[in-house]
Amino acid sequence: MKTSDVIAILKKIEETRKEVEDYIKKEIKEDYLLEEISKINNEIALFLISNIEKSSEITHIFKPKSIEEYYDLIKEKIILGSHSEIIINEANRIREKFVKDEWDIDKIYYPHDFDDYKNNSWKYIHVAKEIEKHVRDKIKYISEPDDIIYPAPKILEQGYGDCDDFTVLLSSLFRSLNFKVCIGFIKNHIFSSLVLPSAEVYEDEKTKINIKYVIVPVDNIRFKLRYFKEEITIYDFLDFFSNFRERLINLILEGKLEIMEEIIKIKDKLSYYNEAKYFPIPPLEYKEIKECMKINDLVAKVISDIDLIIKYKYEN
Amino acid sequence: MKINYKDIEEKIINLIYKPEYLGFIDIFTLKIIFKDIDIKELLRYLKKDGWEIKENYLFNKNILKKIFYEEREKLKKEILDIDNKINLYKKFEESLDNIKEKWLNNFKDNLFIENLINKFFLNKFNRINENINNLINRKKENEKIINTIEEKYRKLFK
Numbered sequence: 001m002k003t004s005d006v007i008a009i010l011k012k013i014e015e016t017r018k019e020v021e022d023y024i025k026k027e028i029k030e031d032y033l034l035e036e037i038s039k040i041n042n043e044i045a046l047f048l049i050s051n052i053e054k055s056s057e058i059t060h061i062f063k064p065k066s067i068e069e070y071y072d073l074i075k076e077k078i079i080l081g082s083h084s085e086i087i088i089n090e091a092n093r094i095r096e097k098f099v100k101d102e103w104d105i106d107k108i109y110y111p112h113d114f115d116d117y118k119n120n121s122w123k124y125i126h127v128a129k130e131i132e133k134h135v136r137d138k139i140k141y142i143s144e145p146d147d148i149i150y151p152a153p154k155i156l157e158q159g160y161g162d163c164d165d166f167t168v169l170l171s172s173l174f175r176s177l178n179f180k181v182c183i184g185f186i187k188n189h190i191f192s193s194l195v196l197p198s199a200e201v202y203e204d205e206k207t208k209i210n211i212k213y214v215i216v217p218v219d220n221i222r223f224k225l226r227y228f229k230e231e232i233t234i235y236d237f238l239d240f241f242s243n244f245r246e247r248l249i250n251l252i253l254e255g256k257l258e259i260m261e262e263i264i265k266i267k268d269k270l271s272y273y274n275e276a277k278y279f280p281i282p283p284l285e286y287k288e289i290k291e292c293m294k295i296n297d298l299v300a301k302v303i304s305d306i307d308l309i310i311k312y313k314y315e316n
Numbered sequence: 317m318k319i320n321y322k323d324i325e326e327k328i329i330n331l332i333y334k335p336e337y338l339g340f341i342d343i344f345t346l347k348i349i350f351k352d353i354d355i356k357e358l359l360r361y362l363k364k365d366g367w368e369i370k371e372n373y374l375f376n377k378n379i380l381k382k383i384f385y386e387e388r389e390k391l392k393k394e395i396l397d398i399d400n401k402i403n404l405y406k407k408f409e410e411s412l413d414n415i416k417e418k419w420l421n422n423f424k425d426n427l428f429i430e431n432l433i434n435k436f437f438l439n440k441f442n443r444i445n446e447n448i449n450n451l452i453n454r455k456k457e458n459e460k461i462i463n464t465i466e467e468k469y470r471k472l473f474k
Contacts, residue, residue, distance in 0.1 A: 009426070009429065012423070013420075016418070016422040016423070018420055019418065019422070020415050020418050020419065023414075023415070023418060024411075025414065027413055027414075028410075030407070032404075033404075033408060033411055034406060036408065037408070037411050037412065037415060040412065040415070040440065041415060043436075044415075044433065044436050044437075046417060046440050047432065047436050048432055048433070048436075063387060187443060
């Protein structure tokens with residue numbers, strides 16, 4: 001099956017699923033039936049998707065004419081991957097280490113109050129961190145001379161891939177857990193990215209919650225800092241209550257100010273990702289991406305927050 | 317050792333309340349269960365206490381009436397529940413058929429997908445039919461038991 005055929009069929013499956021869903025809501029009055037028939041409607045969509053995946057063994061060889069065409073291909077592959085049972089199971093195995101009970105990611109995207117965010121954010125951010133670590137441990141990076149994108153379960157099975165394979169696999173795993181996912185393109189590189197909330201920057205007037213969304217490139221971003229034995233990842237900046245932040249403040253209070261210079265260097269390095277063009281993976285939308293902070297802005301905000309905390313501590 | 321027939325009567329009552337006895341027990345079974353007891357003496361005692369023997373069955377009319385009535389009502393209620401469930405399955409089948417048509421209609425130009433849709437729904441319909449058949453069999457079984465009960469009741473109360 002040709003790539004364009006697969007994409008057309010996938011689109012049609014999703015359109016039909018929605019069309020039938022509307023029909024069910026309109027025509028079926030009994031709650032019990034409504035629920036059961038809706039379930040079957042979703043089941044048939046997944047059944048068709050997984051069969052298309054199996055039958056086509058989708059190994060696309062292509063030369064995209066534009067970045068948009070490339071995005072379309074990768075997007076469909078991610079959507080397909082995120083519905084694969086193998087990917088769903090793999091993602092859930094990882095997430096169960098941190099969130100054993102109910103997986104409700106809206107707790108951090110749309111928290112009821114700040115405590116809700118505070119109590120849950122670290123767990124969900126750690127799941128994202130662990131998924132990236134898991135994939136980088138398990139999948140070997142190889143540079144492919146040809147432009148082949150494998151389906152996510154295939155990448156997992158073969159244990160190697162290039163940057164587009166990493167993008168497909170990581171994004172599929174994230175999407176299967178309802179993370180907000182986008183993909184970043186920069187020069188000859190493509191990478192998966194997450195839209196994650198961070199307790200920074202502004203206070204929502206209505207909810208009084210201090211949340212801003214950040215585009216987090218999932219691109220093996222790690223730093224070695226003096227005074228820190230373990231490597232620092234980008235996720236440590238996101239977690240407002242992380243040990244990393246606390247230790248950072250303590251180090252500065254101890255007079256080890258040079259650590260701030262290193263953090264500023266990190267911020268500068270991260271500005272590389274500002275040049276990237278980000279594309280959403282549905283249900284994430286373009287407008288949501290536009291409202292997001294860039295990762296280096298987050299680090300800049302962390303720096304200024306730490307300044308404020310230190311000033312406050314000195315004054316008191 | 318003196319035999320306490322009152323205790324044995326209690327044991328028989330407990331026994332005939334079980335669904336497999338339905339309020340009466342045949343003398344042969346009674347002899348097997350109480351093989352160490354003089355059955356003639358036991359029956360003499362029981363008869364004094366309102367028990368009867370008909371068609372080789374031992375029963376107590378009052379208890380039998382109660383058990384028959386309760387059992388019949390229980391089975392009738394079950395039949396009603398089964399009917400409701402069957403109706404629900406039929407409605408479910410109807411709705412499923414409608415959404416199957418919608419899916420097929422959208423993919424009528426693609427034989428591969430069409431076959432997959434048919435395969436998926438065939439599996440669903442088979443399962444529903446299997447459930448409906450099981451329910452129908454249960455209903456038939458209940459009806460059969462009611463008939464047997466009523467027939468027995470008529471014979472023993474004649």
